[in-house]
Amino acid sequence: DADVTQTPRNRITKTGKRIMLECSQTKGHDRMYWYRQDPGLGLRLIYYSFDVKDINKGEISDGYSVSRQAQAKFSLSLESAIPNQTALYFCATGGTGDNEQFFGPGTRLTVL
Amino acid sequence: AQSVTQLDSQVPVFEEAPVELRCNYSSSVSVYLFWYVQYPNQGLQLLLKYLSGSTLVKGINGFEAEFNKSQTSFHLRKPSVHISDTAEYFCAVSDLFSGGYNKLIFGAGTRLAVHP
Numbered sequence: 001d002a003d004v005t006q007t008p009r010n011r012i013t014k015t016g017k018r019i020m021l022e023c024s025q026t027k028g029h030d031r032m033y034w035y036r037q038d039p040g041l042g043l044r045l046i047y048y049s050f051d052v053k054d055i056n057k058g059e060i061s062d063g064y065s066v067s068r069q070a071q072a073k074f075s076l077s078l079e080s081a082i083p084n085q086t087a088l089y090f091c092a093t094g095g096t097g098d099n100e101q102f103f104g105p106g107t108r109l110t111v112l
Numbered sequence: 113a114q115s116v117t118q119l120d121s122q123v124p125v126f127e128e129a130p131v132e133l134r135c136n137y138s139s140s141v142s143v144y145l146f147w148y149v150q151y152p153n154q155g156l157q158l159l160l161k162y163l164s165g166s167t168l169v170k171g172i173n174g175f176e177a178e179f180n181k182s183q184t185s186f187h188l189r190k191p192s193v194h195i196s197d198t199a200e201y202f203c204a205v206s207d208l209f210s211g212g213y214n215k216l217i218f219g220a221g222t223r224l225a226v227h228p
Binding site: 004035040041042043044045048090099101102103105106 | 116118121146148154155157158161202206215216218219221
């Protein structure tokens, strides 16, 4: 079984709709992250959480919100989706120590 | 602020040839350095990491990288590539003093295309 899972894997939606992307992990890590990947831009950090009560904005948080429901679950919401939020979204987890992060398989989101 | 520059967006190479993917970073403090690989339609997988010690780091699938502090580089190399190495490769940096918080800064990626 995968250590970091994301649902859905693919989603097509319309402008203005509210969308939630979910992430679950079985690695027992406290730290969780949401990134978006765009061609030629690499991965950019949207939000990160170092425990259930700690949520922090990343470099591109506008238009997004998150919820850390439990140590193992971290959800990303687009309150009102717009076409330039079309991207590949990754969830990642990390333990303490050497800063390595472990990535989920990604969610491909298309906003029409 | 930290940043990562991957000097080549695409690298075409023939099978069994050597390859080098270049990465430069900027940081005013000591850093951890990483290379991740993304195969088509998959998430990112760690290839190797530099934390401290020997500047030559060996990773999975025959890849290695050399940390050069004076040139602020962390280039990835493989002496003989296979078709299966076709993927996108990301260099990332994390500084040691960001309050203990492990935030990674990624480069834009290098697409390695191995041709028969």
